[in-house]
Amino acid sequence: MVTEISAEAPVLDRRGDQSDEAARKKEFAVPSDQRFVLVTTDRTVVNDGKYKELQDGSTLYLLQNKDQVLPVATEENINFVPHYNTLIESGTFEYFAEGQKSLPCALAELVDNALSATAKNTEGRTIEIQLLFDRTFGKPAVVVLDNGCGMTSKQLNNWAVYRLSKFMRENSTFESERDTYVRPEPVPRSLNSDISYFGVGGKQAAFHIGDSVRMITKPINSPDVHELVLSKEEFQKKEQNKEDVFKGTILNRKPGDYSHVTSSERFLQEVIKEETGKDSFTAVVITGVCPEHIKYLKQDFSEWTRQLAHIYHYYIHGANGNHKTDNSLRSNVIPQIDILVTLRDKPSYSMNLRKVEDDMQTLYINSAVDTFEFKVKTSEGGTVDGVLRYHPFLYDKETYPKDLNVLQAPVEEDDDENESGTMNQARGKRDIFECFWNGRLIPYTTVSE
Amino acid sequence: MVTEISAEAPVLDRRGDQSDEAARKKEFAVPSDQRFVLVTTDRTVVNDGKYKELQDGSTLYLLQNKDQVLPVATEENINFVPHYNTLIESGTFEYFAEGQKSLPCALAELVDNALSATAKNTEGRTIEIQLLFDRTFGKPAVVVLDNGCGMTSKQLNNWAVYRLSKFMRENSTFESERDTYVRPEPVPRSLNSDISYFGVGGKQAAFHIGDSVRMITKPINSPDVHELVLSKEEFQKKEQNKEDVFKGTILNRKPGDYSHVTSSERFLQEVIKEETGKDSFTAVVITGVCPEHIKYLKQDFSEWTRQLAHIYHYYIHGANGNHKTDNSLRSNVIPQIDILVTLRDKPSYSMNLRKVEDDMQTLYINSAVDTFEFKVKTSEGGTVDGVLRYHPFLYDKETYPKDLNVLQAPVEEDDDENESGTMNQARGKRDIFECFWNGRLIPYTTVSE
Incomplete structure (x- = not known):
């Protein structure tokens, strides 16, 4: 039987x-x-x-016995919900490949999201990276704050869903109100802030920086602030208790209400107090930042801010870039985009990326002897803008600028105990071309010879 | 109120x-x-x-009114189960980066799994890649079959779970029987078949090749065959019907029972008929293969089999590689591993990768004038084996072998309408070093200068 x-x-x-x-x-x-x-x-x-x-x-x-052959086939119900590590660890592998530059790249991912969120701002766009490392505020935290359009609770819920492209996001509870993706109007150098192509970006970037991410957001025309915490600790706890790992709670509250904040995160009080009076915003609050990351962000402050200034050069300085000497070459329209970086520690630093004068793109632009611009339309309706700059060897001197903080290609250890061997690409040589995707530098991309 | x-x-x-x-x-x-x-x-x-x-x-x-401020915070339950695209599309981005070589790489991923499954075979290890393109068999299918240890239904269930590392797999229903990862004993050139490091491999490889994957497996000492189908169509149907996308069914049946096979997949009858008499096996059956892939697999049959022969060179020929002329240099122990590729079409081809005589590794080995071997122990207990081969320019002739099917680096289109710009790495130049991870070539990895 x-x-x-x-x-x-x-x-x-x-x-x-x-x-x-x-x-x-x-x-x-x-x-x-x-x-x-x-x-x-x-x-x-x-x-x-x-x-x-x-x-x-x-x-x-x-x-009848353990090895009895099944006379009829049986069906067994199974469940194969993805593991929560897909959500919190997916950045590990991506950013691992980028070596020393991994933290600036992760921060840039969050800046991308902030640029997208502020794309339709009618007034100035402000993006703040706050490093709250002074222990009097509580545990160390990295906060990326923007004055963009914010997210509804439905959009916040969908932000938490791991998927591979933003084109599949649901934006409304109601079928009839679902957004479909609309390609932005063409603008010079594609500075349309339509950068974050893959939906995985924000979460994996946050979990590359720390162990827990709290999203605090207020959408335009809503009286409510929405908060969602995703944390590794919480995922692990739920898994141990055999609870549904992908169930969570969004806290809906009025702006400025910090009654839920614990003393270990008292820096949040400051962040939340500043909510009142803002029409809309998003704050990405990352905690559980490991000591190595804190050390890097503090010690190499000028290096990584310089890298960010390079990545967002055209967003900061406009389509023509940062021409320091010849005003006639500057862009007519300077974007109203401020990217501010603040380190709250002893001592504290504050810096507007527009003030960075030695990012590579500024050096390239101001040392080129001649430039050639071109524009190509693709058959699919896209546009490729290109600039060739001429850096001759002139009067016994190389006019091609030197990278001040040259990225040393890591010495290949060829170690079969970790997978680094599978990741390190040849990066010993200098790039000749650089690619900007919708105005944003894509690190490590080079044009094939 | x-x-x-x-x-x-x-x-x-x-x-x-x-x-x-x-x-x-x-x-x-x-x-x-x-x-x-x-x-x-x-x-x-x-x-x-x-x-x-x-x-x-x-x-x-x-x-009382739409914009009333919330006097108390409220909690809203949300659900953020990852989208099924994480499961079926994750390969798209990975393999996209590898351009023309994407199909051999995806097949290699499945061969990796087969090598792992057969690692403890006491008799010969056989891995068959069957391309069933003769329409008399039903729809086109790619089958990767191995005579390895197979999977229990629990292991098959866990195979379907998207996660980022195999180290988190559950192998048993019972807590007390859970496997923990055991690093294999050291063997020459690390030919331990412990290759598939990431758990995402098999599914993403299969979904890169086609739209549907049927796993058919029989574990050692079990009278039952377990079958599981994951298909894009099924996922879409469930999503539309708002059903739980990550719920599925494993079919448990006796070997040789093909009563569930439909006529459009009648090639499965042959596959299933051959089950009887096998102690254990796994068959990965991929359907929904797009016409371009079928065309490539047929037309470039010799090219991609040659690439696979290069990737698995040391598994096929032993730790010393394929020395064609000098028998004394050959490995003492030739692995009992057969990787067979069969194309069932008109005409049909069949090929054992050991018979490939012009894979790059064979050419390198047989044209080098001198070799220098070294072994390095890492502080974490790992070992790095290295071989330097000397290919001098000799008697007016370059002794470094030419790649017969040189991989043309794709012309950079720099098109801001697709993300290719973010993916193409500089690959114009020839590799000087190649990395093998546990004996398996990692494509595109180079040692930094």
């Missing part, structure tokens, strides 16, 4: 005393003179010890 | 007629002289039209 039963069925109530074989035979209507065995679909015999360990929903077979 | 109610609560039974405001006031115990409004947490007023569109589980506010 073969019976497929489920541990969910009442007949297999594991709370009762199931140790008596006779009782079980009665329960499964097995004649008392017949031998039977209860096995999992992996043919493990479910004896009394195993019985208690069984998980709910397990499919079991009632067989 | 602010009341947080849930659409799940019986008070908001949307099946009834809810169009009468007076009736609703009664239902929510609102005094008849008081105005009220029902809004979502995004402050969309739920009028009669919207009411019917509401999704189950929506949190609603009962407010």
Whole structure:
């Protein structure tokens, strides 16, 4: 006799005393003179010890013997929800490949999102990277704050969903109000802030920087602030308690209400107090930042801010870039975009990326002897803008600028104990071309010869 | 008055007629002289039209007016299960970066899994790549078959779970039987078959090749075959019907039973008929293969089999590689690994990768004038084996072998309409070093100068 039963069925109530074989035979209507065995679909015999360990929903077979061939096929229900690591660790592998530059790249991902959020601002666009490392504020935190359009609770919920492209986001509870992606109008150098192409960006960047991310956001025309915390600790706790890992809570509250803030995160009080009076905003609050990251962000402050100034050069200085000497070459329209970086520690620093004068793009622009601009339309309706700059070897001197903080290609360890061997690309040589995607530098991209 | 109610609560039974405001006031115990409004947490007023569109589980506010400030914070339950595209599309981006070589790389991922599965075989290890393109068999299919240890239904379930590292796999229903990862014993050139480091490999490789993957597997010492189908079509159907996308069914059946096979997949009958008599095996059956892939696999058969022979050179020929002329240099132990490729079409081809004589590694080995071997122990206990080969320019002739099918670096289109700009790395120049990870070539990895 073969019976497929489920541990969910009442007949297999594991709370009762199931140790008596006779009782079980009665329960499964097995004649008392017949031998039977209860096995999992992996043919493990479910004896009394195993019985208690069984998980709910397990499919079991009632067989004459353990190895009896199944006379009929059976179907077993399974669940294969992705592991929460897809959400919190996916950045590890991506940013690992970028080596020393991984933190600036992760921060840039968050700046990308802020640029997208502020793209339709009618007044100035302000993006602040705050490094709150002074221990009097509580635990160390990295906050990326923008005065953009904010997110509705539905959009915040969808932000938390791991997916591979933003084109699949749901924006409204109501079918009739769903957004469809609209390609922005063409603007010079594609400075349309339509940067963050993949939906994975924000979460993986945040979890590359720390262990926990709190999104605080207020959409335009809403009286409510929405908050959502995703944290590694919380995921682990839920997994241990066999709870649904992908269930969470959005806190909806009025602006300025910090009654839920604990003393270890008292820096949040300041962040939340400043909410009142803002029409809309988004704050990405990252905690659980590891000591190495804190050390890098403090010690190499000028290096990584310089890298960010290079990446967002055209957003900061306009389509023509930062021409320092010849005003006639400057862009007519200077973008109203401020990217501010603040380090609150002892001592504190504050810096507007527009004031960076030695980012590579500024050096390239101001040392070129001649430039050639071109524009190409692709058959799919896209546009490629290009600039060739001429840096001759002139009067016994190389006019091509030197990178002040040259990125040393890491010495290949060729170590078969970690996967670095699979990641390190040849980057020993200097780039000749650089690619900007919608106005934003894509690190490490080079044009093939 | 602010009341947080849930659409799940019986008070908001949307099946009834809810169009009468007076009736609703009664239902929510609102005094008849008081105005009220029902809004979502995004402050969309739920009028009669919207009411019917509401999704189950929506949190609603009962407010005096739409913009009333929340006097108390409210919590809203959300769900953020990853989108199924993480499972079926993750390969798209990875393999996209590898351009023309994407199909051999995806097939190699499946060969990796087969090598791992057969690592403990006591008899010969056989891995077959079958391209079933003869339309008399039904729809076109790519089958990767191995005579390895197979998977239990629990392991098959876990195979389907998207996660980022195999170190987190669950192998048993029972806590007490969980496997922990054991690093294999050191062997020459690390030919331990412990290749597939990331858990994402198999699924993303399969979905890069086609739209549907059927895993058929029989573990050692089990009388049952387990089958699981993941298909894009099925995922889409479930999403449309708002069903749980990550719930599926494993079919458990006796070997050789193909009663569930439809005529459009009649090639499966052959695959399943051959099950009887095998102690264990795994077959990865991919359908929904697009015409371009079929064309490439047929037309460039010799090119991609040559690439696979290069990638698995040391698995096929042993730790010393394929020394064609000098037998004394050959490995003492030739691995009992056969990687067979069969194209069933008109005409049919069949090929054992060991017979490939012009893969790059064979050419390198047989043209080098001198070699220098070294071994380095890393501080973490790993070992790096290295071989330097000397290919001098000799008697007016370059002894470094030419790549017969040189991979042309794709012409950079610099097109801001697709993300290729973010992916193409500089690959114009020839590699000087190549990295093998546990004996398997990692494409595109180079040692930094």
